[in-house]
Amino acid sequence: xxxxxxxxxxxxxxxxxxxxxxxxxxxxxxxxxxxxxxxxxxxxxxxxxxxxxxxxxxxxxxxxxxxxxxxxxxxxxxxxxxxxxxxxxxxxxxxxxxxxxxxxxxxxxxxxxxxxxxxxxxxxxxxxxxxxxxxxxxxxxxxxxxxxxxxxxxxxxxxxxxxxxxxxxxxxxxxxxxxxxxxxxxxxxxxxxxxxxxxxxxxxxxxxxxxxxxxxxxxxxxxxxxxxxxxxxxxxxxxxxxxxxxxxxxxxxxxxxxxxxxxxxxxxxxxxxxxxxxxxxxxxxxxxxxxxxxxxxxxxxxxxxxxxxxxxxxxxxxxxxxxxxxxxxxxxxxxxxxxxxxxxxxxxxxxxxxxxxxxxxxxxxxxxxxxxxxxxxxxxxxxxxxxxxxxxxxxxxxxxxxxxxxxxxxxxxxxxxxxxxxxxxxxxxxxxxxxxxxxxxxxxxxxxxxxxxxxxxxxxxxx
Numbered sequence: 001x002x003x004x005x006x007x008x009x010x011x012x013x014x015x016x017x018x019x020x021x022x023x024x025x026x027x028x029x030x031x032x033x034x035x036x037x038x039x040x041x042x043x044x045x046x047x048x049x050x051x052x053x054x055x056x057x058x059x060x061x062x063x064x065x066x067x068x069x070x071x072x073x074x075x076x077x078x079x080x081x082x083x084x085x086x087x088x089x090x091x092x093x094x095x096x097x098x099x100x101x102x103x104x105x106x107x108x109x110x111x112x113x114x115x116x117x118x119x120x121x122x123x124x125x126x127x128x129x130x131x132x133x134x135x136x137x138x139x140x141x142x143x144x145x146x147x148x149x150x151x152x153x154x155x156x157x158x159x160x161x162x163x164x165x166x167x168x169x170x171x172x173x174x175x176x177x178x179x180x181x182x183x184x185x186x187x188x189x190x191x192x193x194x195x196x197x198x199x200x201x202x203x204x205x206x207x208x209x210x211x212x213x214x215x216x217x218x219x220x221x222x223x224x225x226x227x228x229x230x231x232x233x234x235x236x237x238x239x240x241x242x243x244x245x246x247x248x249x250x251x252x253x254x255x256x257x258x259x260x261x262x263x264x265x266x267x268x269x270x271x272x273x274x275x276x277x278x279x280x281x282x283x284x285x286x287x288x289x290x291x292x293x294x295x296x297x298x299x300x301x302x303x304x305x306x307x308x309x310x311x312x313x314x315x316x317x318x319x320x321x322x323x324x325x326x327x328x329x330x331x332x333x334x335x336x337x338x339x340x341x342x343x344x345x346x347x348x349x350x351x352x353x354x355x356x357x358x359x360x361x362x363x364x365x366x367x368x369x370x371x372x373x374x375x376x377x378x379x380x381x382x383x384x385x386x387x388x389x390x391x392x393x394x395x396x397x398x399x400x401x402x403x404x405x406x407x408x409x410x411x412x413x414x415x416x417x418x419x420x421x422x423x424x425x426x427x428x429x430x431x432x433x434x435x436x437x438x439x440x441x442x443x444x445x446x447x448x449x450x451x452x453x454x455x456x457x458x459x460x461x462x463x
Contacts, residue, residue: 001069002041003042003044004041006042009112012028012030013032014029015027015029024301025186030117030120037069040113040118043062043106051115054103055100056446060079061115064118064122065113067122068118068121073121073126074126074129077130080122085155085201087120087122088120088123088127088193091116091117092188093188094116094441097112097323099443100115101114132203136161136204137205142165142166142460143168144228144229145228146169146231146232147214147231147232147233148235148433148435149198150179150235151234151445152445153169153232153234154176154198154201154446154449155446155450156234156456158201158204160456167205168207169208169209171209171211172212172213172214173265176198176208179236181265182260184264184294185263185294185297185298186264220407220429221405229460229463230456232449232453233432234432234449235397235400236445237394237395237438237439239394239396239398240258241392243286243390245344246344247343247352251346252280252351252352252387253344253387254388255390257291259295260295262276263277263302277302280299280304280386281386282308282386283296283387284387284389285299285309287390288318288320289391290320291391291394291439292391293309297333304387306334307334309333310339310355311335311339312360312373313360313370313371314337315337338361338362339360340358341355341356345382352385352387354383355385356380357381357383358375359375360373360375360376395413396409396414396435396438406425407426407429408425414436414438428459430456430459432445432448432451433445436448
């Protein structure tokens with residue numbers, strides 16, 4: 001089939017912004033078969049395959065796209081599954097624009113091939129049309145414990161199970177999935193998609209124990225005493241950071257973590273669930289990342305008339321995906337750039353009634369390489385809101401570190417590991433994902449999980 005020379009990506013069908021801002025259904029509805037083949041034919045099948053190098057789990061991207069062109073959608077799915085255990089998830093939430101797609105040659109004179117959209121297409125095709133028949137590997141007699149069932153833990157567990165290890169995942173929540181379940185809204189990542197991906201891991205023989213807070217119910221040491229020969233810590237970064245300004249104790253101030261967990265994991269947006277949630281008239285979300293976008297868009301869907309994203313830098317410095325910012329704007333979210341909160345004010349009953357902000361300007365670059373925001377004198381102003389959501393980052397929970405002798409962390413609370421082996425400072429304990437890097441992306445956590453599985457295998461075989 002001839003190369004498709006169109007310079008733009010094949011558009012992804014979406015719900016109308018006015019309609020979707022009032023529901024939690026998935027925003028993007030996915031490619032049709034015709035759309036997927038049309039987009040796939042834009043691929044040049046480059047000899048040096050730069051896109052593969054941009055993928056943290058090294059999916060053979062040109063190969064899976066070639067299968068789409070040939071109409072072999074299941075074959076395409078199987079190519080992806082060779083290195084990626086969560087294709088339906090990654091096709092939806094992976095920041096392809098800064099990884100595989102940024103390396104795409106088609107992006108030099110136009111838009112890159114829509115690799116993420118094509119990955120989602122074949123994953124959805126498989127889920128709808130193919131009954132999984134998983135062949136379990138022959139057990140090799142070794143046991144590994146995985147702490148946390150987020151993307152790092154799920155990937156590590158799946159890869160080890162394929163090698164013949166008996167793997168048990170210990171999850172603190174009542175439902176497996178980690179940040180995929182509690183952090184990312186239904187309209188971006190349907191939870192039935194996550195659970196189907198997890199079900200395929202169970203089919204491989206992976207055991208999942210929920211309501212197991214490691215460091216409280218069981219310690220790392222007790223896992224070793226129970227016969228596990230290695231432990232992978234993929235517990236994420238679920239401890240929210242706060243702003244450290246007056247008024248944070250008022251009613252109506254919460255972390256994005258709590259807000260999103262109530263909505264996503266505890267289904268507060270559904271009438272048949274009893275989960276309490278604050279439905280505010282006017283909301284300020286402080287932060288500029290994907291979590292801030294998720295919180296703002298959820299608040300809008302819960303009925304808030306005015307939702308503001310308050311961010312201390314400019315739009316070009318925002319770490320959120322461009323697609324998420326675009327969708328938020330379409331849905332009526334207002335962005336207040338170069339604005340920083342300094343105090344939250346309340347009424348006589350202790351409820352939030354406004355947030356005081358100052359205007360900022362960008363000065364010299366800070367340690368992150370971004371220009372440091374500097375306060376403009378006498379620029380204080382009030383924003384009338386009855387709810388404030390802090391979405392300014394997260395840190396790893398210190399419970400595991402504090403309960404495990406010999407396990408060291410850096411000043412940010414992230415576990416210290418050997419970069420080559422992902423071994424922590426405690427022999428036999430490996431770690432990866434947000435527990436090591438701080439809050440990052442799903443696909444980077446998965447990459448760490450894959451690396452850890454290989455290193456754990458080497459470690460056990462050498463014992």
